[in-house]
Amino acid sequence: MAISNPPTLGERVPNRPHAVSVQLETWRDMVDLGLGASSLLEALNNGYPRSILHNSVKALLICCKEKLHNEHIDHSVLLFSNGMTAMACKDYMVTAKGQHRLTEGSIALYTAEFSSHPGYNCYDREIQVFYAVVYPQEASVLAASFWRLTGTGISSRQAEHCLRNQTNLKIQPTTEYTTIAKPLVVGHHPVYDILRSRIAGLIERTPSKSSPRHNTVTDSDIFLYQSGMASIYHIHQLLLQWRGGESAILGFTYELTIKMMETYGPGSRFYAFGTESELDQLESQLEDMTQQGRRMQAIWCECPSNPLLRTVNFRRVRQLAQKYDVVVVVDETIGSFANVDVLDVADIVISSLTKSFNGYGDVLAGSAILNPNSPYYPELTKRLSSSYSNNLYVSDAMQLEVNSRNFLSRAARLNDTALYLVNHLTPVVDDPTSPVCEVYYPSVCWSRDNYHRQMRPATPDFTPGYGGLFTIRFEDVPAATLFFDNFHVCKGPSFGADVTIAQPYVQMVLQKEKDWAERNGLKETIVRVAVGLEDKMEILDYMMKALAVAGKGRKMM
Numbered sequence: 091m092a093i094s095n096p097p098t099l100g101e102r103v104p105n106r107p108h109a110v111s112v113q114l115e116t117w118r119d120m121v122d123l124g125l126g127a128s129s130l131l132e133a134l135n136n137g138y139p140r141s142i143l144h145n146s147v148k149a150l151l152i153c154c155k156e157k158l159h160n161e162h163i164d165h166s167v168l169l170f171s172n173g174m175t176a177m178a179c180k181d182y183m184v185t186a187k188g189q190h191r192l193t194e195g196s197i198a199l200y201t202a203e204f205s206s207h208p209g210y211n212c213y214d215r216e217i218q219v220f221y222a223v224v225y226p227q228e229a230s231v232l233a234a235s236f237w238r239l240t241g242t243g244i245s246s247r248q249a250e251h252c253l254r255n256q257t258n259l260k261i262q263p264t265t266e267y268t269t270i271a272k273p274l275v276v277g278h279h280p281v282y283d284i285l286r287s288r289i290a291g292l293i294e295r296t297p298s299k300s301s302p303r304h305n306t307v308t309d310s311d312i313f314l315y316q317s318g319m320a321s322i323y324h325i326h327q328l329l330l331q332w333r334g335g336e337s338a339i340l341g342f343t344y345e346l347t348i349k350m351m352e353t354y355g356p357g358s359r360f361y362a363f364g365t366e367s368e369l370d371q372l373e374s375q376l377e378d379m380t381q382q383g384r385r386m387q388a389i390w391c392e393c394p395s396n397p398l399l400r401t402v403n404f405r406r407v408r409q410l411a412q413k414y415d416v417v418v419v420v421d422e423t424i425g426s427f428a429n430v431d432v433l434d435v436a437d438i439v440i441s442s443l444t445k446s447f448n449g450y451g452d453v454l455a456g457s458a459i460l461n462p463n464s465p466y467y468p469e470l471t472k473r474l475s476s477s478y479s480n481n482l483y484v485s486d487a488m489q490l491e492v493n494s495r496n497f498l499s500r501a502a503r504l505n506d507t508a509l510y511l512v513n514h515l516t517p518v519v520d521d522p523t524s525p526v527c528e529v530y531y532p533s534v535c536w537s538r539d540n541y542h543r544q545m546r547p548a549t550p551d552f553t554p555g556y557g558g559l560f561t562i563r564f565e566d567v568p569a570a571t572l573f574f575d576n577f578h579v580c581k582g583p584s585f586g587a588d589v590t591i592a593q594p595y596v597q598m599v600l601q602k603e604k605d606w607a608e609r610n611g612l613k614e615t616i617v618r619v620a621v622g623l624e625d626k627m628e629i630l631d632y633m634m635k636a637l638a639v640a641g642k643g644r645k646m647m
Contacts, residue, residue, distance in 0.1 A: 093590070093624045093632065096580050102136040103580045104589050106452040108144070108246050108489075110444060111582040111591060112136040117571040120581075120594050124601025138583045139454050140238045140319060144246035149253055154202050154222055157261040162198055162224050168233055168243065169202065169220045171316075171481045175242045176221035183225060183232045192232075198224040198263055205258040220244065222261065241319030245454060247485040281487045282480065286312040288494060289447075289457060292427040296546040298434060305462035307433070313458045313474060314482045318423060318442025321456035325438055326388075328473055329417060330355045335387040338372055338416075340364050341395045341402045355387070362610035364395065364402035364537070369410070376414040388417040393425045393432050393544055394537070397561045397595045397618045398530045398611065401541040404435040411435075417466055424585075425532075428501035429554040430544045437464035443490060445586030446558060449500045453490045455482055498552050500588075500623065505555025507626040509533060511619070512560050514630055518637065525569035525640045527615075531560040558622075559585050561595070564615040564640070570594060572643045574617055577636035579629070585620030590629055593618045 099119060102109035112134055114120050122130035134142055143151075151167045158165065170176040180197045200222035225233055237243045286309040294306050315321040326337075336356045341364025359375060361368040372389075379386060389411060394401045404420075411418045420436035426446050432439055441447065443455035460470050482490075512531045518524045532541040533556045546554045564570035574581070579590040583598065596614040600607040604614055621629065 091588075091624050093579060093628050096578060100134040100136070103582045103584075103591060104451045104587055106450070107250075108452045109136055110138055110451050110454055111580070111584040111587070112138070112142065114581050114598070115575075117574045117594060117597065120574075120598045121601060124598045139246060140241050140243070140317065141583075144249065146246045146249040146253060147244060150244075150249040153253070153259065154200075154220075154261055157202075157259055158200070158224060159263065165198070165224045165226055166230055166233065167200075168223045168225075168237060169249075170223070170242060171220060171244050171248065171483070172242065172479050173221045174479075175240070175481075176223050178240075179223045179233070179236045182236045183223075183229050186232050186235075192226075192229055196226055197229070199265065200224055200261050200263050202259065202261045204252045204256040205260075239319070240323040241315075241317030241454070241456070242323065242481070243316075245316055245483045245486050247489075248483045251485065279484045279487070281484065281491050282314060282482075283309060284491050285314060285487060285494075286310075288491075289427065289459070292497070293431070293433065293439070293459060295427075296431070296549055298431040298544060298546060303433070303463055307459060307462060311460045311462055311471075313460075313478055314443075314480055314487070315456040315458065316481045316483065316486070317454045318421075318440070318444055318456035320481070321440050321442075321458045322421070324478075325419060325440065325458050326355070328470075328477065329388050329419075332469070332473055333385065333387045333417070335385060337387045338375070338389045340368070340372065340389055340391045340407065341400050358390075360610070364391070364400055366403065366406075369403060369406050373410055376410060376416070380414060386414065386416045388419050390419045390421070391435075392421045392423070393430050394532050394535075394541055394557070396424055396559070397616065398535075399424070399532050399557075399560065400530075400535055401532060401537040401544065403537075403540050404432065404544060408435040411437075417470075424557050424559055425541075425544070426501060426557060428498055428552065429505065429546060429557060430541075431546050432544055433461050433463070434544075437461050437466050438470065443494075444584065446501060446504060447497055447586075448490055448493045449497060449586060449588060450493045451584060451587030451589070453486050453493065455486060455490050501558075502552060502555070503623055504558030504586075504621055505553075507621040507624075507629065508558045508560055509556060510626045511621065511630055511633065515560075515562065515633075523641065524637070525565050525573070525643075526562055526637065527565050528563040529560060530563070530616075532556040559618065559620050561616050561618045563613055564617070567615055568643065569640045570615040570617055573636045573640040576639040577617075578632055580622075585618075587620070587622060589622040590624055591620045591622070593620075 097113040099115045101113050103111035103113050155167050184192050202220040202222050289312050290307045290309050337358040339358050340361045391402050417437045419438045420432040421440040422430055422432050423442040423445050439459040441457050443457055515529045518526045577592055579592055581592050595616055595618045596607050596612050
């Protein structure tokens with residue numbers, strides 16, 4: 091398809107009611123969002139749902155707030171579809187360190203029950219009961235942080251359904267949610283079984299030949315969540331309660347995950363690059379812990395990493411895990427079920443289904459897969475099955491099922507387009523007059539062999555590739571700014587959609603942590619490009635024109 095005219099500042103990307111991204115037209119817009127500038131936030135009609143509340147969610151919160159008891163009428167509200175998550179939100183705000191110290195009594199818990207119009211089927215009644223956390227205004231930053239770090243809030247489709255169909259809202263205070271940990275479920279929708287079966291089929295479609303498998307993944311090994319971050323949060327909570335101790339984050343540059351782990355446990359040891367030298371450091375850490383009578387909770391990795399597309403030596407990671415009794419969790423979102431197989435190393439596989447699996451940028455969802463060949467499988471299965479609550483709203487699941495039907499054909503298109511663009515960019519790096527310093531992509535990375543070892547075998551209907559995401563590093567901020575401002579595609583967070591989306595990653599995600607980013611190899615001059623389904627030659631034309639402007643500006647400096 092052809093590249094359509096990008097939307098204006100603050101509009102949805104893609105242009106769908108439940109889009110998970112938002113147009114940020116210029117480098118300055120990205121900086122302002124990273125800084126939380128009020129003028130920029132007021133211009134947004136949409137945003138990534140974990141960071142910017144969807145309009146339907148905002149409206150539902152207002153609806154609930156109007157029903158609060160008088161003593162809480164000036165307070166704010168967040169809604170969750172799981173009672174234990176609401177309790178966790180309250181605990182987070184009470185125990186957080188910072189300027190505003192909150193007491194147990196300053197945060198109230200409510201249940202909110204919506205009665206639907208007669209005639210709606212049992213699946214719609216699944217969301218009748220919500221769990222509300224009511225907090226003073228000065229705790230708004232803490233509440234937003236929990237929503238963002240855990241990804242466990244209600245979805246825009248849930249909120250929309252309640253606003254459209256409810257005839258009566260009853261909201262009443264409660265003291266705790268320990269007796270109502272799971273949402274009211276009336277019936278079971280078959281869409282969940284379809285999704286689990288589809289994911290199981292994909293992950294076992296063409297296993298890598300690096301190690302034999304005695305057991306295959308089945309539907310019961312797959313757990314669905316309302317976001318990719320929610321799957322990370324819940325798996326981390328499970329491991330924390332079971333094993334305790336700190337984690338190692340290896341070549342995993344997603345800063346929010348690091349913050350979440352530091353918030354909900356003893357913390358984590360971060361190895362930014364995943365090099366052999368860092369694996370040596372990790373081995374020394376594991377040996378020291380063993381001598382002290384301690385053990386590590388887990389090793390977390392990506393395949394490949396975001397946004398620098400590096401791949402650790404998973405064979406060595408597996409050897410260390412076996413030697414020192416460590417659980418390995420691998421996030422394969424960027425490589426995706428289509429291209430990579432990580433079950434030869436991972437005890438648990440995490441994926442953000444929001445990205446290429448969904449493929450149309452309009453559903454937030456995630457999954458965790460337990461490896462039936464893992465030595466920890468019996469214990470993980472027992473613990474996760476006993477604590478799990480499916481909070482992926484049925485309408486989100488239904489849209490996800492429809493969108494993911496053509497996953498493999500879309501994955502092939504993303505692979506082809508990204509590789510085509512990277513191959514044309516590679517010579518630009520060698521041009522001394524070019525403002526481009528480096529291109530990051532698995533095919534041109536120092537860790538290419540590591541990625542290749544995790545690639546699935548080719549089949550007549552699909553040849554695995556390197557994914558649809560790459561990153562360009564520019565010589566300086568002025569050159570990167572000129573390129574970005576003149577690259578006329580969609581611009582915002584997220585990736586894996588049907589439209590190309592560009593983002594100066596550090597400027598938006600790590601604007602307030604630039605020193606941390608610099609120390610860990612993330613330059614503020616990088617621009618991440620997530621290709622869509624548009625014509626690859628047209629994307630290249632847009633890219634080269636933007637590079638020409640950046641190059642001309644560099645010569646004039």
